[in-house]
Amino acid sequence: MIDSFSHLNYKNPSIEGRYLPWTDLKQITERWDSFVIKDLIGVSVNGNSIPVYRFGFGNKTILMWSQMHGNESTTTKGLIDFIGFLNTDSETSNKILNQCTLIVIPILNPDGASAYTRFNKNQVDLNRDFQDFSQPESVFLKSVFDHVSPDFCFNLHDQRTIFSVGSPAKPATMSFLAPAADKDCALTPSREIAMKLIAVINDTLQQMIPNQIGRFDDAFNNQCVGDYFQELGVPTILFEAGHYPEDYKREVSRALVFHALFSAVNSIACESYSSYPIDAYFDIPENQKNFLDIGVIHPHLVNKHIPKDSVVAIQYKEVLEAGEIRFIPEFHAIDQENKFSFHRIVDLSVLKSDLQTTVLHNIRDIVAAICV
Numbered sequence: 001m002i003d004s005f006s007h008l009n010y011k012n013p014s015i016e017g018r019y020l021p022w023t024d025l026k027q028i029t030e031r032w033d034s035f036v037i038k039d040l041i042g043v044s045v046n047g048n049s050i051p052v053y054r055f056g057f058g059n060k061t062i063l064m065w066s067q068m069h070g071n072e073s074t075t076t077k078g079l080i081d082f083i084g085f086l087n088t089d090s091e092t093s094n095k096i097l098n099q100c101t102l103i104v105i106p107i108l109n110p111d112g113a114s115a116y117t118r119f120n121k122n123q124v125d126l127n128r129d130f131q132d133f134s135q136p137e138s139v140f141l142k143s144v145f146d147h148v149s150p151d152f153c154f155n156l157h158d159q160r161t162i163f164s165v166g167s168p169a170k171p172a173t174m175s176f177l178a179p180a181a182d183k184d185c186a187l188t189p190s191r192e193i194a195m196k197l198i199a200v201i202n203d204t205l206q207q208m209i210p211n212q213i214g215r216f217d218d219a220f221n222n223q224c225v226g227d228y229f230q231e232l233g234v235p236t237i238l239f240e241a242g243h244y245p246e247d248y249k250r251e252v253s254r255a256l257v258f259h260a261l262f263s264a265v266n267s268i269a270c271e272s273y274s275s276y277p278i279d280a281y282f283d284i285p286e287n288q289k290n291f292l293d294i295g296v297i298h299p300h301l302v303n304k305h306i307p308k309d310s311v312v313a314i315q316y317k318e319v320l321e322a323g324e325i326r327f328i329p330e331f332h333a334i335d336q337e338n339k340f341s342f343h344r345i346v347d348l349s350v351l352k353s354d355l356q357t358t359v360l361h362n363i364r365d366i367v368a369a370i371c372v
């Protein structure tokens with residue numbers, strides 16, 4: 001990866017991996033006390049506070065929130081690192097802070113973050129609650145939006161390992177969307193601005209992860225927060241941090257989120273996005289769902305009922321155990337038509353028991369237990 005402006009200089013060493021409950025951020029956010037917006041503190045279903053921070057004093061207001069889905073922590077890590085950069089008192093960070101005001105909610109769904117689940121404590125997907133407003137977290141985000149009247153919104157998420165881009169398929173390591181503002185997916189002024197900003201981000205990231213950036217499907221659903229804010233006329237961008245090969249802790253995608261945020265915010269600060277063509281957004285290929293975690297070849301060696309030339313697809317289930325996320329392999333499908341690509345191939349013909357890790361033993365046992 002080309003990394004001229006090094007993320008490593010700003011990477012906060014106190015957070016790592018996938019599990020990121022609010023309590024793990026305390027050490028960091030205690031140092032942000034002077035930035036907290038005192039009259040804007042939300043409360044989750046379970047009674048956890050949802051603080052909002054303000055950085056900078058420019059006239060371009062950017063509202064950003066992460067971990068609306070509690071188990072999607074990669075963008076939070078990248079965001080924390082980006083704020084670390086903003087607080088370095090460098091020429092570039094000061095320029096941004098002079099031009100922009102960043103309103104930041106690091107974890108919108110603290111209950112889901114602590115339980116490592118997409119949903120809030122009431123098992124509601126907050127990103128499908130922007131017509132009903134049935135949950136305190138969605139009501140709170142709307143009240144922050146009303147209070148700060150943002151010029152831009154950044155909606156920060158993780159996507160699953162299944163997302164691919166291009167042909168032959170590569171992992172969609174980062175994806176973006178300028179959500180539709182209406183059911184016709186019209187090019188409204190706010191949407192065009194979002195598209196141009198995504199084109200800027202794409203230019204930056206293509207140098208680091210060529211052909212691994214995808215564009216999400218833009219079908220309109222204003223229960224989703226991005227579509228809802230876009231409908232209200234505020235340029236809104238969906239960021240989705242995805243899988244980089246062998247990076248299940250998502251530390252590489254964390255660096256990419258950092259660069260994506262820098263690139264977008266810097267472009268807003270100097271208004272460079274306005275000269276980008278909309279076509280550059282549509283040139284980004286749409287995401288597909290072609291990837292699975294593990295493909296097991298020669299499965300017939302441990303299970304004679306499985307056709308010889310097929311591939312057994314295994315997906316990891318993410319399980320929270322003693323404060324860590326464990327990746328438990330589970331049978332997903334038998335692929336007889338080469339429908340899928342795999343992040344990793346396991347060949348049962350070269351497995352030697354003395355060399356195998358527990359995980360590979362599990363995989364052999366899973367394949368042996370498949371009933372065809």
Ligand SMILES: [Zn+2]
Nearest residue numbers: 069072157158
């Ligand atoms: Zn999400």
